[in-house]
Amino acid sequence: MKIVLDAMGGDFAPAVNVEAAVRTAREFGxxxxxxxxxxxxxxxxxxxNTANLTLPIVHAPxxxxxxxxxxxxxxxxxxxxxVVGMEILKRGDADAFVTMGNTGGALATALFHLGRIPGIHRPALSTLYPTTTGWCLILDIGANSDCKPEYxxxxxxxxxxxxxxxLGIAKPRVALVSNGEEETKGSVLVQEVHQLLKQAPINFIGNAEGRHIPTGFADVYVTDGFTGNVIIKLSEGMSSMVKQMLREEVMRTAPGKxxxxxxxxxxxRMGKRTDYEEIGGAPLLGVDGVVIIGHGRSNARAVRSALRVAANTVDKRVVDAIEQGLARLPQIKKVSAIESA
Amino acid sequence: MKIVLDAMGGDFAPAVNVEAAVRTAREFGxxxxxxxxxxxxxxxxxxxNTANLTLPIVHAPxxxxxxxxxxxxxxxxxxxxxVVGMEILKRGDADAFVTMGNTGGALATALFHLGRIPGIHRPALSTLYPTTTGWCLILDIGANSDCKPEYxxxxxxxxxxxxxxxLGIAKPRVALVSNGEEETKGSVLVQEVHQLLKQAPINFIGNAEGRHIPTGFADVYVTDGFTGNVIIKLSEGMSSMVKQMLREEVMRTAPGKxxxxxxxxxxxRMGKRTDYEEIGGAPLLGVDGVVIIGHGRSNARAVRSALRVAANTVDKRVVDAIEQGLARLPQIKKVSAIESA
Incomplete structure (x- = not known):
C-alpha cells in the first residue's frame, strides 16, 4: 500500500502529518x-525512529x-x-492521496489532474456525520451547488x-434529503431524483427531513452540495451553541459548577461518540482515484485515521465498484423539467 | 383588537386554545x-369566568x-x-387570524381566501430561531421549495x-444563507439574489453559512423554502440528539447522575432561552392580512403568545409597510439565468 500524503495541508501541518505518517507506516507497513x-x-x-520504514519525501515548494x-x-x-501529490497518483505511482488542506483546492486538483471515473457527471464531497446510533454518510457537502437529477x-x-x-454496512439505507417525507414533497429536483432512486439498484428508503439526519434513520443521505454544506455547517454551529449555552448556565450557580x-x-464520552479523530476523513467520490479529504484541524490521530480510510478504500476497490455500478443505474430518458423549465 | 383563533388547530386543541383565549381576552381586552x-x-x-369578555364562537364543523x-x-x-376563520378576516370582520394547525393548510387557505399583498410574488413562512444571543428570524421555511431571485x-x-x-430591532441585519461567505459562493439562485440584496433598502450584511445561524450573526436569514425547512428540522433533530446523548452518558456513572x-x-434555564412558548408564533408574510402560525404542540402559554404577536403585527401595520416597501425594491431588469437556463 503506497499512499501520498499532502504534508503541508491542515492547520497543524506539517508536524502532525509527519507524526501520523511515521506511526501509520510502522503500525501497518x-x-x-x-x-x-x-x-x-x-x-x-x-x-x-524511521528504521525499516519507507517514508520518501517528494519536494513541492x-x-x-x-x-x-x-x-x-x-x-x-x-x-x-x-498538485504534485495528485500527479503522483495520476501516474499510477501510488494507490491513494490524502490531504487535510483546502477542500475546494483538493476538488479542483482532483478534477483537473485525475479526472472523473468514466460516466460520472460530477464528483461529490462526502462526510461522516455523528448520530445517536453511530455515523452516517452525507453527500454532496459542497462540490456542486447546482445539481441535476442524474448527479x-x-x-x-x-x-x-x-x-x-x-464502512462495512450491509445494504446501506439511502435517503434523499427533502422538506417532507412524502414522495410528492420537495423541490422539482428532489421530486425527480426520488423517482430515479426508486428504480436504482440501492436500498432507497425514501425522503428524509432534516430532523431525521441525527437519528440513525439512514446510513447515507443524498443531497445537493448547497443543502449538504448548510447541513454540516449548521450542525457545527449548533454544537458550539449548545456547548456555550450549557457552560454559561452551569457556571451561573454554585451547585451548577x-x-x-x-x-x-x-x-x-459524548465527545468521543461524535469524535472526528476516529473517522479521519471522507472520500471525494467520483474522481478516478482514491482521494481522501480530512478536517483542516486534524491532529496526528485524525491524520492516521485518514490514512487508514485511504488504505481501506483502495483495498475494497471502491473506484472499480463505482465504475461497474454506473451501468446498472436507470437511464435518464426524458429531458429533466429542471433543464426545460 | 379583534382576533380570529382557529380553536381546533394544534395537538392540544381545543382545550389550550380556549384557555388562552380567555386569559388573553382578560389580560389585554x-x-x-x-x-x-x-x-x-x-x-x-x-x-x-368570562364576565365582561367578548369571546364569540363561530361554528365550523x-x-x-x-x-x-x-x-x-x-x-x-x-x-x-x-377556512371559516380566514373568511372572517377576509371580510374585514377581524384584524388577524391565528392558528396552531396544519401549516400547509394555513398557507393554502391564506393564499386561496386572503390572497397576496399586491405585488408580492409568493408569501413566505417565517419562524423565530434561538441563538446564543437571543432570537433570529428565518424565512422561507417551507412555503416555496423552488424560488426565483425576486421571491x-x-x-x-x-x-x-x-x-x-x-421584534423591535433597529436596522435588522439581513443575511443570505449560502455555502460560503464570499458573494461569488452559492447556487446560481443565491448569487443572483446576493446582487439584488446589495441594492435593496435593507441592512444587508452578506452571505451567512449554516454555522453562523445559531450565533447571533444576523437578525434575519433569507433562504428558499427547501433549505429553510431543512435548517429548522435539522435543528430540532440535533437538539433532541444532544439531549438524548447527554442523558445517556450522564446516567452511565454514579457521579454523572x-x-x-x-x-x-x-x-x-437553557430551555428557557430557547423556549418557543414565549414566542408563540411567526407570521405568514406576504398574504393580504395578518396570519400568525404557531407550533402544533403549543400549550396555552404559547397560544397566548401567538395572540400577542398577532395583535402586535396588526398594531405595527406590517402589511401596509410591506406594500409600501415593495415600491422601493430594485427592479428585476434581466431575465434570470435560472429561468433562461
Whole structure:
C-alpha cells in the first residue's frame, strides 16, 4: 500500500502529518510518500525512529493555502504539494492521496489532474456525520451547488457503495434529503431524483427531513452540495451553541459548577461518540482515484485515521465498484423539467 | 383588537386554545373569535369566568387535520375552522387570524381566501430561531421549495420589516444563507439574489453559512423554502440528539447522575432561552392580512403568545409597510439565468 500524503495541508501541518505518517507506516507497513517543502519536513522526520520504514519525501515548494481560491490556485500553484501529490497518483505511482488542506483546492486538483471515473457527471464531497446510533454518510457537502437529477442519482450509488464496502454496512439505507417525507414533497429536483432512486439498484428508503439526519434513520443521505454544506455547517454551529449555552448556565450557580465538574466524564464520552479523530476523513467520490479529504484541524490521530480510510478504500476497490455500478443505474430518458423549465 | 383563533388547530386543541383565549381576552381586552366545533368549545368555555369578555364562537364543523393534504383540504373542507376563520378576516370582520394547525393548510387557505399583498410574488413562512444571543428570524421555511431571485428579494424586505416593527430591532441585519461567505459562493439562485440584496433598502450584511445561524450573526436569514425547512428540522433533530446523548452518558456513572441532578436548573434555564412558548408564533408574510402560525404542540402559554404577536403585527401595520416597501425594491431588469437556463 503506497499512499501520498499532502504534508503541508491542515492547520497543524506539517508536524502532525509527519507524526501520523511515521506511526501509520510502522503500525501497518504502508509506504507513505510525503509531498511538501523538504526543508521543513526533513527536520521533523529525523526526530523519529524511521528504521525499516519507507517514508520518501517528494519536494513541492508551494502550498495551496486555506485562503486560496481553488480554481486559480490549481492553475497558478503547479508546484504545490496538492498538485504534485495528485500527479503522483495520476501516474499510477501510488494507490491513494490524502490531504487535510483546502477542500475546494483538493476538488479542483482532483478534477483537473485525475479526472472523473468514466460516466460520472460530477464528483461529490462526502462526510461522516455523528448520530445517536453511530455515523452516517452525507453527500454532496459542497462540490456542486447546482445539481441535476442524474448527479444525485450517481451520488446515491457512490455513497451506497462506499458505505457498504468501506464502512462495512450491509445494504446501506439511502435517503434523499427533502422538506417532507412524502414522495410528492420537495423541490422539482428532489421530486425527480426520488423517482430515479426508486428504480436504482440501492436500498432507497425514501425522503428524509432534516430532523431525521441525527437519528440513525439512514446510513447515507443524498443531497445537493448547497443543502449538504448548510447541513454540516449548521450542525457545527449548533454544537458550539449548545456547548456555550450549557457552560454559561452551569457556571451561573454554585451547585451548577459542582454538577458541571461531575458530568465532565459524560461530556468527554459524548465527545468521543461524535469524535472526528476516529473517522479521519471522507472520500471525494467520483474522481478516478482514491482521494481522501480530512478536517483542516486534524491532529496526528485524525491524520492516521485518514490514512487508514485511504488504505481501506483502495483495498475494497471502491473506484472499480463505482465504475461497474454506473451501468446498472436507470437511464435518464426524458429531458429533466429542471433543464426545460 | 379583534382576533380570529382557529380553536381546533394544534395537538392540544381545543382545550389550550380556549384557555388562552380567555386569559388573553382578560389580560389585554382583545375580542377573540373562536372558530370551530361549538359543541366542544362551549363546554370548555363555560368552565371559565368570562364576565365582561367578548369571546364569540363561530361554528365550523370540519377540521383540517395535520395529516390532510393542504391543497385538497382547502377545497374539500370549506366548513373547516381554518377556512371559516380566514373568511372572517377576509371580510374585514377581524384584524388577524391565528392558528396552531396544519401549516400547509394555513398557507393554502391564506393564499386561496386572503390572497397576496399586491405585488408580492409568493408569501413566505417565517419562524423565530434561538441563538446564543437571543432570537433570529428565518424565512422561507417551507412555503416555496423552488424560488426565483425576486421571491427571495421580497422575503428579505418582509423579514426586515417584521423584525424592525414587531421584534423591535433597529436596522435588522439581513443575511443570505449560502455555502460560503464570499458573494461569488452559492447556487446560481443565491448569487443572483446576493446582487439584488446589495441594492435593496435593507441592512444587508452578506452571505451567512449554516454555522453562523445559531450565533447571533444576523437578525434575519433569507433562504428558499427547501433549505429553510431543512435548517429548522435539522435543528430540532440535533437538539433532541444532544439531549438524548447527554442523558445517556450522564446516567452511565454514579457521579454523572449526581452531576445531572445538580445541573437540572442550568438545563432548565437553557430551555428557557430557547423556549418557543414565549414566542408563540411567526407570521405568514406576504398574504393580504395578518396570519400568525404557531407550533402544533403549543400549550396555552404559547397560544397566548401567538395572540400577542398577532395583535402586535396588526398594531405595527406590517402589511401596509410591506406594500409600501415593495415600491422601493430594485427592479428585476434581466431575465434570470435560472429561468433562461
Amino acid at each position: 504502508y509506504e507513505i510518500v510525503m509531498v511538501g517543502r523538504q526543508e521543513v519536513i526533513r527536520p521533523l522526520l529525523v526526530q523519529y 508551494e502550498v495551496i493555502e486555506m485562503s486560496d481560491h481553488p480554481a486559480t490556485a490549481v492553475k497558478t500553484k503547479k508546484n504545490s504539494s496538492m 444525485l442519482l450517481q451520488f446515491a450509488l457512490m455513497g451506497s457503495l462506499y458505505s457498504e464496502k468501506v 459542582v454538577g458541571g465538574l461531575l458530568i465532565q466524564d459524560a461530556i468527554r | 382583545y375580542e377573540i373569535v373562536m372558530v370551530g366545533r361549538q359543541e366542544v368549545i362551549r363546554p370548555l368555555l363555560v368552565q371559565y 370540519e377540521v383540517i387535520e395535520m395529516s390532510d393534504h393542504p391543497a385538497t383540504a382547502v377545497k374539500t373542507k370549506k366548513n373547516s375552522s381554518m 427571495l428579494l421580497q422575503f428579505a424586505l418582509m423579514g426586515s420589516l417584521y423584525s424592525e416593527k414587531v 449526581v452531576g445531572g441532578l445538580l445541573i437540572q436548573d442550568a438545563i432548565r
